[in-house]
Amino acid sequence: MAAEASYRFGEHIIKSSVVFFRSKLSYGFVNRKPVVPGHVLVAPLRTVQRFGELTEDEVADLFVSTQKISGVVEQEFKASSLTVAVQDGPDAGQTVPHVHVHILPRRKGDFHDNDDVYKVLEKHDQDDLPESRNGMTSVDGVERFRSEDEMSQEAEKLAQFFK
Numbered sequence: 001m002a003a004e005a006s007y008r009f010g011e012h013i014i015k016s017s018v019v020f021f022r023s024k025l026s027y028g029f030v031n032r033k034p035v036v037p038g039h040v041l042v043a044p045l046r047t048v049q050r051f052g053e054l055t056e057d058e059v060a061d062l063f064v065s066t067q068k069i070s071g072v073v074e075q076e077f078k079a080s081s082l083t084v085a086v087q088d089g090p091d092a093g094q095t096v097p098h099v100h101v102h103i104l105p106r107r108k109g110d111f112h113d114n115d116d117v118y119k120v121l122e123k124h125d126q127d128d129l130p131e132s133r134n135g136m137t138s139v140d141g142v143e144r145f146r147s148e149d150e151m152s153q154e155a156e157k158l159a160q161f162f163k
Helices: 056-076 116-123 148-162
Strands: 006-009 012-015 019-022 026-030 040-044 081-085 101-106
Touching: 006 026, 006 040, 019 056, 019 148, 026 056, 026 148, 040 056, 056 081, 056 101, 056 148, 081 116, 101 116
Parallel strands: none
Antiparallel strands: 006 012, 019 026, 026 040, 040 101, 081 101
8 A cells, every 4th residue: 555665653663464545645544542443643744843833834734634544444444433633742642753543433432421432532543551442452451453464454444545
């Protein structure tokens, strides 16, 4: 799917095998530790820490890409709604210093209190989440980062919608 061998995401390298979407200025990739099944990310190709640093073209491309990906994710993961979120800066919960949009397919009752999704999102990529959510990968009840193989399989599935 991806034209590049890898992508930079803040200090991380994202392998093309987990990228399922690419536009002129943005790319979509699967999450290594999703909050709910189907939780994916969309980021600008250019590494930019804060939303206000994006050019107008990058903002437009990022959100058009988010809209396209959102429709596919909602349908593919049989969701009834979506949470689309940008954590802009560390005090907003941003843990990777690269602008990115979270797309989370949602279903009625997936969180006890609907806004709990934001509490979990803020801590989702840390190693010590105490509880496991339905459908998530866990070891002894503690969630773990997914394997490259698990992520690649999901990316391949999603990439089919963007050919």
